[in-house]
Amino acid sequence: MTQAKVFRADDPPVVPTATLFSETAHDKITRSLTVSAAYDFRAHPRNYGIHHTEFCWLVQYHNIGVELRASPRWFLPQNRSGGTDDGSPRLAELTIHSPEPLYEGHEPRTGCSITGGDCYCGGSFAAGARLAEILIADPAGFWSAMEKELSETQTRVLAEKEERRNFS
Numbered sequence: 307m308t309q310a311k312v313f314r315a316d317d318p319p320v321v322p323t324a325t326l327f328s329e330t331a332h333d334k335i336t337r338s339l340t341v342s343a344a345y346d347f348r349a350h351p352r353n354y355g356i357h358h359t360e361f362c363w364l365v366q367y368h369n370i371g372v373e374l375r376a377s378p379r380w381f382l383p384q385n386r387s388g389g390t391d392d393g394s395p396r397l398a399e400l401t402i403h404s405p406e407p408l409y410e411g412h413e414p415r416t417g418c419s420i421t422g423g424d425c426y427c428g429g430s431f432a433a434g435a436r437l438a439e440i441l442i443a444d445p446a447g448f449w450s451a452m453e454k455e456l457s458e459t460q461t462r463v464l465a466e467k468e469e470r471r472n473f474s
Contacts, residue, residue: 319347319354335456336366337449344382356385363441364420365452370463371403371420372455374437398434400455403427404463407470 321342328338340362347354359380364373376398402408403420408428418425437455441448 319345319350321345334367335453338364344380346382346385356381363452365456366420367456367460369405369421370456370460372452372459373401374434374452375399375401376434376438398438399429399431400433400437401427401429402459404459406463406467408462408466
C-alpha cells in the first residue's frame with residue numbers, strides 16, 4: 307500500500323505521461339503515441355478524483371492536429387471495482403485542434419501545445435469509436451485513417467477561414 311500524497315491547495319496534481327512513439331512522417335506530418343498514468347487525486351484539497359490510464363494518438367501538421375484518446379479502463383489497484391472488462395477501448399474520443407474557429411461563435415481555450423496558443427477544439431465520441439475500431443481491426447491502416455481526418459480538418463479550417471473573410 308502506498309502512502310497518500312500530501313497536496314497543497316494551490317498545487318495542481320501532475321499526471322505522469324510518457325511518449326511511447328514519435329516520428330515525422332511524409333510531408334512534415336508528425337505522429338505520436340503517449341500514455342498518461344492512472345491516478346487517484348481525491349486527497350487533493352480540490353478533489354480531482356480518480357482517472358484511468360489513457361492513450362493518445364496524435365497526428366499533426368504545423369498547428370493543426372487530430373488526436374484520438376482511448377482508455378483500456380486500467381485503474382490503480384485501489385480503484386478497481388473487481389468487475390470484468392473485455393479490454394475494448396472505452397471513452398474513445400477524436401478531438402480536433404485548430405488555431406481558427408471551427409464554427410461561428412466558437413470560443414477558444416488558451417495554452418494549447420498543439421496549436422501553440424489559442425485552440426478551437428472540438429471532440430466527437432462517434433468519430434473516436436470509429437477510429438478505435440479501425441485501430442483494433444486494421445492497425446496498419448490506423449495512421450492513414452488519422453491522416454485522412456487531419457486532411458479533412460485542414461480543409462474544414464480553410465473553408466471556415468475563407469467564409470469568415472468573405473463575410474467580413
